[in-house]
Amino acid sequence: MPSLIAIVGPTATGKSKLAIELAHTLDAEIVSADSMLVYKHMNIGTAKPTGDEMRGIPHHMINIVTPDVVFTVHDYQRKALTCIQDIIARNKTPLLVGGTGLYIQSVLDGYEFGPADTNEVYRRQLDWIAQEHGNDILYQALRLFDPISAERINPNDLRRLIRALEVYKATGAPISAQKKKPSYLAEMDIRTIRIGLTMDRERLYQRIDKRVDEMMRQGLLDEVRNLLLLGYSPSLYSMQSLGYKQITNYLAGQYSLEEAVSEIKRETRRFSKRQYTWFRRDPHIVWFYTDRAESQSSLYANVCEILKDLEFGP
RNA sequence: GCCGCGGUAGCUCAGUUGGUAGAGCAGAGGACUGAAAAUCCUCGUGUCGCCAGUUCAAUUCUGGCCUGCGGCA
Numbered sequence: 001m002p003s004l005i006a007i008v009g010p011t012a013t014g015k016s017k018l019a020i021e022l023a024h025t026l027d028a029e030i031v032s033a034d035s036m037l038v039y040k041h042m043n044i045g046t047a048k049p050t051g052d053e054m055r056g057i058p059h060h061m062i063n064i065v066t067p068d069v070v071f072t073v074h075d076y077q078r079k080a081l082t083c084i085q086d087i088i089a090r091n092k093t094p095l096l097v098g099g100t101g102l103y104i105q106s107v108l109d110g111y112e113f114g115p116a117d118t119n120e121v122y123r124r125q126l127d128w129i130a131q132e133h134g135n136d137i138l139y140q141a142l143r144l145f146d147p148i149s150a151e152r153i154n155p156n157d158l159r160r161l162i163r164a165l166e167v168y169k170a171t172g173a174p175i176s177a178q179k180k181k182p183s184y185l186a187e188m189d190i191r192t193i194r195i196g197l198t199m200d201r202e203r204l205y206q207r208i209d210k211r212v213d214e215m216m217r218q219g220l221l222d223e224v225r226n227l228l229l230l231g232y233s234p235s236l237y238s239m240q241s242l243g244y245k246q247i248t249n250y251l252a253g254q255y256s257l258e259e260a261v262s263e264i265k266r267e268t269r270r271f272s273k274r275q276y277t278w279f280r281r282d283p284h285i286v287w288f289y290t291d292r293a294e295s296q297s298s299l300y301a302n303v304c305e306i307l308k309d310l311e312f313g314p
Numbered sequence: 315g316c317c318g319c320g321g322u323a324g325c326u327c328a329g330u331u332g333g334u335a336g337a338g339c340a341g342a343g344g345a346c347u348g349a350a351a352a353u354c355c356u357c358g359u360g361u362c363g364c365c366a367g368u369u370c371a372a373u374u375c376u377g378g379c380c381u382g383c384g385g386c387a
């Protein structure tokens with residue numbers, strides 16, 4: 001029976017490194033589950049593994065669209081599942097690796113997305129209405145069309161408010177009618193194991209700070225300048241992501257470079273906390289403390305042992 | 315050495331006409347089904363510098379001490 005190994009966890013815990021190492025022994029290929037690695041030209045700020053670091057292991061779902069494309073979970077789900085099927089058809093093991101919880105879940109837990117595609121024009125209209133008249137007017141509309149979702153969505157959560165209305169407009173059915181399906185992977189007879197990497201909070205924060213400094217040294221500033229030069233607007237979703245947003249603001253003169261850097265650090269720390277929150281509630285994850293393993297090789301050995309116990313891989 | 319201003323939550327500070335205290339930031343917890351590195355929700359007990367005095371009661375008033383900053387020597 002074919003199997004898939006997922007490696008998840010907050011940013012900067014060493015997922016990529018472990019994945020590449022495992023891929024070597026398991027004859028595996030890596031399927032990235034990261035909402036920002038899909039973008040071309042965004043390398044330093046996303047901590048995308050370099051060609052060297054990949055050590056010849058095929059990586060999928062990386063560099064597949066330009067930064068001006070609105071890439072959605074649904075796009076991700078579709079492409080990633082195709083990728084996984086393809087890898088298995090070639091008798092290799094897929095390693096699903098990344099920190100975007102929603103993306104991981106869309107593959108592992110069978111989210112089924114309905115026919116309601118994103119509608120940028122409608123979104124902009126609703127955005128404008130909210131700005132002019134406040135969120136509450138949208139919230140009241142939602143209460144009318146979809147009281148169940150209105151119950152669940154916070155009136156201030158404009159993103160979810162807009163999406164719920166968008167679904168209603170596209171399908172005439174409330175978003176609350178969307179149901180969870182059994183896992184697609186189970187349907188394909190693919191066994192899965194979920195490995196979580198984590199770390200003492202204090203130490204992770206130190207690592208994040210160090211990594212941001214390293215990104216600056218590697219030329220994040222030039223990377224962002226180049227993106228702007230290529231014509232990618234700071235208002236793009238991709239450009240609103242961690243690091244890119246703050247550097248863009250700095251270039252626009254909103255604050256000093258020093259402030260931009262500490263802002264990136266702080267926001268990345270907060271982001272990692274949100275990732276913890278997301279993954280912690282998944283009871284299937286087997287956790288490893290990467291800072292407690294004496295070395296990367298003992299972490300690697302521990303993971304291999306678990307895999308062997310569960311009869312994964314060779 | 316003298317004069318002035320401070321010492322209150324991890325940080326910056328507010329405040330109590332005497333009844334043991336509250337903001338911002340930092341931080342913590344949580345939500346999450348087509349923008350998710352996004353978006354949103356919740357959470358503030360700390361020897362009020364130390365010691366004594368006055369008082370039913372002091373972080374608040376008084377005195378001394380310690381300490382930081384500025385000025386004068």
